[in-house]
Amino acid sequence: MAERPSGKPIPRVDEESKGYWEACRRHELRVQRCRSCRRLRHHPRATCPACLSSDVEWVLCSGRGEVYTFTVTHQNHAPGFRESLPYVLAYVELDEGVQMLTNIVDCSPDDVKIGMKVEVTFEDVTDEIAIPRFRPAS
Amino acid sequence: MSRAGIAIVGAYEHPTRWAPDKTAYQIAAESARGALEEAGLTLADVDGYACSGVGPIGILSMCHHLNLAPDWFDSTAIGGSSFVAQVLNAAAAIRDGLCTTVLITYGSTAASDRFAVGTGGGTSGDPPDHFEAVYGPTIVGAYAMVAQRHMHEFGTTSEQLAEIAVTMRRHAALNPNAKYRDPMTVDDVLASRIISSPLHLLDCCVISDGGGALVVTSEERAKDLKTAPVRVLGGGVAARHSGVGVRDITDIAARQSGHKAFERTGVRHEDVDLCMIYDSFTITVLSTLENLGFCAPGEGGAFVQGGRIGLGGDLPLNLDGGGLSSNHPGMRGMFLVIEATKQLRGECGDRQVADARVALCHGTGGFLGIRHSGATLLLGRT
Numbered sequence: 001m002a003e004r005p006s007g008k009p010i011p012r013v014d015e016e017s018k019g020y021w022e023a024c025r026r027h028e029l030r031v032q033r034c035r036s037c038r039r040l041r042h043h044p045r046a047t048c049p050a051c052l053s054s055d056v057e058w059v060l061c062s063g064r065g066e067v068y069t070f071t072v073t074h075q076n077h078a079p080g081f082r083e084s085l086p087y088v089l090a091y092v093e094l095d096e097g098v099q100m101l102t103n104i105v106d107c108s109p110d111d112v113k114i115g116m117k118v119e120v121t122f123e124d125v126t127d128e129i130a131i132p133r134f135r136p137a138s
Numbered sequence: 139m140s141r142a143g144i145a146i147v148g149a150y151e152h153p154t155r156w157a158p159d160k161t162a163y164q165i166a167a168e169s170a171r172g173a174l175e176e177a178g179l180t181l182a183d184v185d186g187y188a189c190s191g192v193g194p195i196g197i198l199s200m201c202h203h204l205n206l207a208p209d210w211f212d213s214t215a216i217g218g219s220s221f222v223a224q225v226l227n228a229a230a231a232i233r234d235g236l237c238t239t240v241l242i243t244y245g246s247t248a249a250s251d252r253f254a255v256g257t258g259g260g261t262s263g264d265p266p267d268h269f270e271a272v273y274g275p276t277i278v279g280a281y282a283m284v285a286q287r288h289m290h291e292f293g294t295t296s297e298q299l300a301e302i303a304v305t306m307r308r309h310a311a312l313n314p315n316a317k318y319r320d321p322m323t324v325d326d327v328l329a330s331r332i333i334s335s336p337l338h339l340l341d342c343c344v345i346s347d348g349g350g351a352l353v354v355t356s357e358e359r360a361k362d363l364k365t366a367p368v369r370v371l372g373g374g375v376a377a378r379h380s381g382v383g384v385r386d387i388t389d390i391a392a393r394q395s396g397h398k399a400f401e402r403t404g405v406r407h408e409d410v411d412l413c414m415i416y417d418s419f420t421i422t423v424l425s426t427l428e429n430l431g432f433c434a435p436g437e438g439g440a441f442v443q444g445g446r447i448g449l450g451g452d453l454p455l456n457l458d459g460g461g462l463s464s465n466h467p468g469m470r471g472m473f474l475v476i477e478a479t480k481q482l483r484g485e486c487g488d489r490q491v492a493d494a495r496v497a498l499c500h501g502t503g504g505f506l507g508i509r510h511s512g513a514t515l516l517l518g519r520t
Contacts, residue, residue: 011268031383042383043269049382069290069387069507071282072335073274075257081274089279089334091387091507098383101270101508114290131272 007080010129019058020044024130027122030058031098042098063120064137065094072109088112092134106135144229145360145367145520148173148353149479151458151472155317155465157347158250163203165349166245170204173351178364179239181205184353186237188212188228189244190220191469200243210237216511217503218416221352221471222373223513228354229370238355245349246467255345255468256418257333266379270508278342278419280505282334285421287387289336292436296336298443299420300327303340303462305448306417310459312449312489317344318463341420343461343470350472352479357520366520368479371405371496373515374398379508391512392429392500399498399514400431407432410516411494412481413455414474416502417462423447423455426500430514449489457481457489471501475515482519495519 013021020043023030031042036053047054070090076082088104090112104112105121118134125131150172152165160168166189174180187208189200197213200206210231214220221242228240248255256278288294304324310316322340330339360367376394379385400406413432417423424438432453433441445451456462458477461470478497480486497517504510 008274009271011272012263014265014268016265017268039382043266045265069283069287071279071286071337072332073276073279074331074335075278075333076274076276077254077258078274078276084274087274089273089275089283091283099380099385100383101273101275103273114286133273 010126013128016046017044021129023058024122024132025128027130029061029063029120029132031061031094031096032056033059040096040098042100059096062095065092065118065134067104067112067114067116067118068093068099069114070104070112072112090134092118103133104135105133142233143357144232144354144370145357146225146352146370146475146479146517147355147360147363147365147367148177148179148351149476150176151315151350151476152348153315154348155315155346156249157247160247162245162247162349163200164245165247165347166200166243166351167204169245169349169351170241170243173353174241176365177353179353183239184208184241186210186228186231186240188214188224188240188242190215190224191244191246208237210240216513218418218469219471219501219503219511219513220469222474222499222501222515223375225352225354225370225475225515226373226375226513232354232356238359240354242352242354243349244351244469244472246469247347248467249345249347253345255466256342266509275505275508276334277505278337279334280507281419281421282337283507284387284425285336288421288425291388292439294424294439296328296338297324298439299341299424300324301442302417302420302423302447303327306456306460306462308448309457309489310463313459313464316459316464317346337419337421343418343466344463346465346467348465348467350476352472352475366483368482369518369520371516371518372399372403373513374402375511375513377509377511387507388425388435390425390429390506391502391510392426392514395512395514396430396500399516403516405496405516409496410453410498412457412478412491412497413453414478414497414499415455416470416474416500417456417460418466418470418502420462422502422506425506426502430498430500449491454491457486457491471503471513474499474501478517482517
């Protein structure tokens with residue numbers, strides 16, 4: 001995994017994930033839906049992990065969800081993160097029904113609660129990559 | 139069990155906890171010597187070999203290092219639970235005639251290499267990592283998210299989690315080789331700094347050097363050996379992850395592997411005299427006990443209180459002091475099996491569980507709240 005100047009890793013864009021990252025670059029959060037069994041999925045995969053179909057569409061998400069669980073990270077020796085402590089690692093459950101690992105930002109870590117309503121916000125880290133994170137819903 | 143009996147006939151835990159003067163391979167080799175010697179065997183008797191945590195084809199380097207040319211080998215890589223699973227794999231291989239005598243080794247210098255196992259970062263670069271690593275997950279963070287959800291759903295408290303660490307420390311005081319042996323209280327745990335909320339420093343396992351080895355063979359062959367054989371009753375393995383992207387994070391692999399283990403062996407929960415539960419973090423123990431079915435989901439907090447899991451309690455566990463106080467060089471599954479074997483042989487002195495007949499080992503590997511494995515192994519006195 002490549003690193004950006006801050007030291008945090010930059011995700012690799014590959015054949016299976018480029019639809020996701022291209023949407024993120026436009027500041028759209030999209031998840032895959034199998035056109036065969038209609039199951040939503042995240043992270044993106046070319047082949048449906050429910051029915052193995054390759055027929056897929058990208059669903060535009062509302063960008064809204066709630067915190068399913070979280071932790072306030074006070075120790076991480078990895079470059080890019082050790083300078084950012086404390087930060088919130090969380091699973092957010094999107095209104096569409098899938099969970100994603102993310103960060104909760106734009107609030108004090110002490111204010112994060114399970115069940116808290118959140119909305120997506122994007123950080124442009126390169127010309128190609130924007131990282132979706134979540135902040136308290138407005 | 140009507141199937142051909144398989145037994146553990148050698149179990150050796152390396153006494154070191156800090157070995158800047160040794161290599162990981164050396165610790166593994168010294169452990170192999172210990173386990174083979176107590177069985178009265180030599181390397182020439184070994185025709186099956188297993189190890190883990192050694193890199194993609196590291197098992198070949200280990201074979202080279204030990205001058206082994208086995209008929210069967212296994213480098214299962216499912217994290218710290220690997221060695222527990224490898225006992226089951228070895229038993230199946232021996233039953234199927236692929237080999238007769240399996241050596242399983244482990245060696246690590248995590249502590250003297252200054253490797254911060256739980257918070258050192260580092261990812262595999264596998265496809266899912268590209269949707270995770272950017273957010274800064276740590277191993278402890280992945281377990282902490284399970285603890286946070288458990289507290290939210292069931293009202294589990296930090297005091298209840300701390301009780302687990304305090305009990306492990308009490309056991310460590312009875313183990314001369316344990317890394318930390320000074321008495322510790324619930325207040326000490328709660329006063330230690332937060333590493334990843336809600337887990338404190340003393341909710342986390344130690345980082346040590348160390349290693350160990352096991353020897354597995356048929357019960358028939360075991361009759362000619364020096365040690366009292368410990369019977370491999372059976373077990374199960376499982377994996378948990380978020381699949382399509384939906385998971386109940388408190389449902390862990392132990393539910394599946396434990397169910398299979400009890401079902402396959404006919405052992406009932408009330409038959410289990412002691413448990414060796416991977417205690418990477420306090421929440422690992424609580425979640426594992428619930429998912430193995432020793433108590434209902436959500437009842438783990440109350441279950442671990444009141445001395446139940448301590449020596450002399452109804453379900454004593456981690457008599458060696460566990461990863462929380464004795465040793466944790468990165469992959470603790472090996473030590474679960476070694477201590478269970480020694481308990482069933484009645485060799486554990488001050489920390490011996492009286493009249494121990496059946497022991498359950500459960501290893502957890504990987505990141506509990508993200509992707510992890512579980513391996514359950516039931517052992518019995520012969």
